[in-house]
Each structure stands twice: as structure tokens, then as C-alpha cells.
Amino acid sequence: MLSLAVATYAQQTPAQNDEEIVRLSPFSVSESADIGRYQAAEASSGTRVRMNLMDSTQSISVVTSEFMQDIGTARLTDAIKYVAGLSNQGGFPLLMDVMNVRGFSDYDLTLDGFAQFSLANQDPIIVERIEFVKGPNAILAPQGLxxxxxxxxxxxxxFTNKGYLSYQVGRYDSNRAELDANYVVNDKLAVRVVGAFTDADDYGQRVFHQNTTAMPMFTYRLSPTTEFTLQFQVQKADILAAGRAPLSLYAVGRNNIHLSEGLPRDFQHVGRNITAHQKSHNTRFQLSAQITDKLSMRVAGNWVESDVRSNFLGSSAPYLGQTGVVVDPIQLNPITGEWYWDGTFNDNPTYKLGGLKEWPVRMRGNFQNDFVYEHTAANWKSQTVAGYxxxxxxxxxxxxNYADDGIYYDFANNYTPPAYAFDPDIDWHFNSSDRHRGNQVYIYEVINLFDDRLVLSGSLSQNRYASNVYNNQTGVRIDSRAEATLPSAGFVYKMTPGVSVFYGYSKQEVLVGGDPGLGIPAHTRPGRQHEGGLRLRLFDGRLYATATYFDILQENLWRDNPENNRVPIPFPLKPAVNTSVSSKGVEFELAWAPNENFSLIGSYTNFKFRDDENMRGPNVAEETAAMWASYTFTQGALSGLRVGLGANYxxxxxGDAEGRWTSPPAGYDPVRVQPVFWMPSYIVAEASASYRFNKNWQAxxxxxNLLDKDYITGSELRRVFVSTPINPKLTLRYEF
Structure with missing residues (x-):
């Protein structure tokens, strides 16, 4: 829904003649800058090929580099809050770019259609735009969310000479330099280098991050219809991420939702020795060719390696002074599953610290080969996409694990972060080697009938998965295999060229290893979605709006049998039970650019993300809204000035949506443990102003957080993350 202004491979250099004009590949997206600064007409993520958003049977939203630049994006999560159905997960702000997608938490990074793990946030310097495909998609991500x-x-x-250099200073998350340089060697070869270096202090005592990212690349035109692109991306990150500070001892329900009494707002119980380090490199290539006038091909591959050392530290339940006795005023009612304050006080709380060190080494390889056959007749056309x-x-x-040394820390009085020591009795608490493989074959068909008034589409994806997990400590090996045939189908009916209704059905399926201890076999978790809505593209494309209803169901989520929580515990234990989770609701998106000066985007989401016991998911906001508007002055004394203002609700x-059950007294049934507390809603505003001095210089x-709001971004285990205060950043940019 949001804008897209991506440069295409089809731009003609002065050396080209009319016979050498490069045709736009169906795997590339064309420019659409004439419909507004924050709008898109096409995307490629839905089916790996270019598609008009008005023809899609699945909701697809787009954020582009212009929008990310205008709002001053430091992390990819800065931009997603303006997209319907997307929200920040609220956890560590410097790690993993974790997002909630219609309620489901996304911990993997997907880059050019390739999923991969990255502990450090992806630097926005390498990203041209972000495409959000809502709901299951068996072509792009058969094992995705x-x-x-x-x-x-x-x-x-x-294939044009351009680039920029920039440097940024600010209060937090600043001190950053960027380079983006593109050079046309000749009419067949173009090279580009993008990179960024950040050495920033972040909000919170001792919190910082250093990140170096570089990506050299080239595109070579073997012929006017064949191109080969190679990219090599490297990243080195050193991070002391903000930790979760203890919540008030009296926080329960919607009362006393603030940091523990006596703690400063920027409190952190980590020191510079509790850091995370990541080194990674990623090689990607793509070869696209127009074989005939109707047949095209793409071959793409990806190989990524990452080496991570990460440390995490957290506080225990509150103790009373140095007595070693836990005094927690918040208690659980075992009959109702509700939490309550028991009326007692702990005026001198102390905490023990625990944590862990992780060392994952990951390698991931991907290969894709797609073919597109396009046919056009008098009043209909078709596109067939097939690949593996x-x-x-x-x-x-x-x-x-971090060593439990029996020391009780009083955070409010001259607290000094301890040295990070490991348990001397355990070499590795956990040590495993995993191998996972997946094969996919798919076909997708779309037919435009009656002069493009009716669009019918459907796909079939056949997938085979294999997983091998070896426990290096016990010698136990678990092998898992699964197979899934995943369909999708839908239609778009255009009442007028600018007004359409659509419906889509889609599936995906995730392979999950078993747990013999709980009697859970290796299995798959199927997910399906019904989705329908209305789209508008009016006023020569300058107004684009969508209204969507979606219904997602994920099944086959195993968990412990609640009967095992009875007193006395049954023997033998009851087998695990099968559960599900659903996400249902509505989304609205709007992009409007009435003229070349003004651009506006907005979104609203209201949905329910619940399990089969109607339990809400932790850190999931079921209602969000956002709006951003910008105005560019092109005449008069203010010519060259662009101002923007936005807000996010x-x-x-x-806070803690417990997945466990109570152990009630005899005569009562186990019930679900309810959330201990609820994080309040909030509205946060931001603004920007840029001025272009001439064709080269811009500031x-x-x-x-324009209004300096104090709010909680996320939580885990009665520990919370707090917001960064008002944060101005100044960027000076030189374009060439």
C-alpha cells in the first residue's frame, strides 16, 4: 500500500540504440513515482514475479526507501508501524527486528525472498523497499508464519551514475555514516557499493551498539534480455542490548504498571561484559532471461553464514533483603487462574541474577528456479509461473548458564553490574547440531478475463521437509520428515477499473520436531487463511485504499495435558493435547497524493489473536493505528523544504500470557493461568524536516518520540522494556 519508487533495470544509457532497449523482466518491479511519493502499483513478493496490487488475491503492502528516509528509519521496525497488521514485538530493540505479523511473532529475517537468521538488526542501508505479504504464502514461504x-x-x-554520502548525529542511536555509490562501467556492466558504520550510545545505562555493514555488487547484461546480478554482504555487530528491568512488585492487572520502586528510568542490570557479537556474510545471485517473447526464466541463490556470541542476563523473583526468602506480594488464585495483590509489602526487595551464554553457528543455502509464460489474446490474458x-x-x-552465586542485588542502591561467570559444574547446558532440508515444486496460474474485469488465480505447492537434530551431550538423534501439498485460490472482480473486490484462500505448513518426553511426535503445523476485501485506486492512481477482513487458523500446536496439573499428579501422565490459535479481524490502509507536494498514508487494524482457550498472545496489540503526512515546498522562499508529521497508536x-495451567485443590478443575499484568496503550508522535540547499547538499x-512520552514497549516474565525519550537526529547528506 505504501510507496515504491525502485529503479529498474530497464533504464537506457546514452550508448544504447533503439534495437538494444532492455525489456523489463517479469521478475522486476517498474517505477511508479508519478502516483505519489508513498505509493506502489506493483510488488514481486506474492508469487516471485511482478504483480499489480489491484490484481492480487492476497493483501500486499509496500514501504519504500523514500518513506524510510523521510521518517528517519534507523531500524526496519521504525517503518512497519505504519503498515496495517504489523507491529513491533516490543522486545530487545537492538536484536532481530522482531515484528508481530497479524499477531504471529517473526524472528527470522527475509531478504529477497530468502529466510535467514540474524541476531543483529538488519541495517536499512541495504534495503530498497519492504514488501509485506499478509497471511500464509506457500510460494514465497511454505514454512513461514x-x-x-x-x-x-x-x-x-x-544503469545510471548516482550515489550519496551522509553522516548523522543525535541524542541516541546516532553517530552513523552511510555510503551508496553506483557507477555504470559501460552499457553492459554496472557496479554498486552500499555500506554503513554505526557507533551509537542507546538509551539505558551502558547500552550501545556498533554495526558495520557493506554490500558490493554488480549487474552484467549478457544480452538486452539477460542479466546477472551478484551481491556480497558482510556485517559485524557488537551490541550491549537494553535489558528488561524489574516491574513494580505491586503491578497486577492494570495497576502499578511501572518500574520497581526506587529504580531510575534508564536502569539496566547489564554491563559492557554482557554483550552480543555477530559476524556474518551473505552471497546472493540472480540470473533473469527473456527466452522468447512469452517465456522468461529466473535462477537465484543465496548462501549465508553467521557466527554469534550472545549473553543474556535477567533478575529473579523479589527476595526480602539478604534473607534468601522470596517475598512476592503478587499471588495466583489456583481456582480462577487470576493474579492478585495479597496486601503485603516488601520494602527492601533484592534480586538474584541469572542468565545464559549462547553460541550458534548457522549456515543456510537456498536455490530457486522460476519460469514465467505470458499469453495475451483479444480480451483476456494469462500468466503461468512454475518453479522449484x-x-x-x-x-x-x-x-x-550463568553461575548462581547466591548474591542478592539491591538495584536501587549503588548497584554495580557483576562480572559474567559461568556455572563451573556444567560445560554446556545445551549442545546440539541440526540439519534441515526442504524441497519445493510449485505452479501458479492467473487469468485476466473480460478486458481485465475478472482476475482468477490459483496455485499448488508441493513440499517435502527433512530434519535431523543431534544432541551432542546425550547422543540422542531425532529425525523428522513431512510432506505437504499447499493450495491457494482466489478472484478479483473490478466493478470499475479503480474499484475492485477480492477474495483469497491460502495455506502453509511448518515442520516441527517432536518431544518424546511429553509424548509429542514429529508433526506439521498447518495454517490457512480466508481473506477478502475492497480496493480503490482513483484519481489516476493518486488515491489507493484497502479494507480487508482476514481469518487465520493455525492448528496442531501440542501442549501438556491440563489433567497432569491435578493434585495428586496422575500416573501415568496423560498424553499431550492438540490445540490451535486463530487471528481474525479487519485492516484499513490509505495512501493519498493529491499533488506533487502533499503525501499522506494511514492504517488501522483491529483483530483478535487468541488460542483455543481465548487467551491473548503476549506483547500483541490487537488494535493499532498510524498516520504520516508530508509536504514539499517547491516555490517561494521555502522551496526545497519538506516537513513531515506522524503518530502511531x-x-x-x-504482559505475560501464561501458557500453563493451575494446580487447584481437590474438587476443582485446572484452569489457564491469566496474564499477570497488562501494558497500557500509548500514542507516540514523530516529525521530520529536510531542506535541500542545492542539487548536491541536503540536511x-x-x-x-516528539512529545517525550513515557511508555512500555514490551515485557517478559514481569520485566519490561521502556521507551526511548525524545530523540532528535540531524543528518547531512551529499548526493553525487
């Missing part, structure tokens, strides 16, 4: 896929489209070489893919993951994962979220001031 039921909520959808966040596909980051990387920058590619352009191979995916491989190798992982060695080790984890050891995030609804109430469950931009971005202010995040």
Missing part, C-alpha cells in the same frame, strides 16, 4: 512474510528487497545496481526450490540449514548451537497488550532533522 501464518500471519505473513516481511520481505526486504535489497538494493540492486542501476531447495533449502538447506546447518546449525551448531551451544548454551551455558498501540493498544493494550498482555534532515528527525525527531522520534
Amino acid at each position: 501464518p500471519g505473513g512474510v516481511v520481505n526486504n528487497i535489497s538494493k540492486k545496481p542501476l 526450490a531447495f533449502n538447506y540449514i546447518s546449525q551448531h548451537f551451544r548454551q551455558t 498501540v493498544g493494550e497488550r498482555a 534532515q532533522l528527525s525527531i522520534h
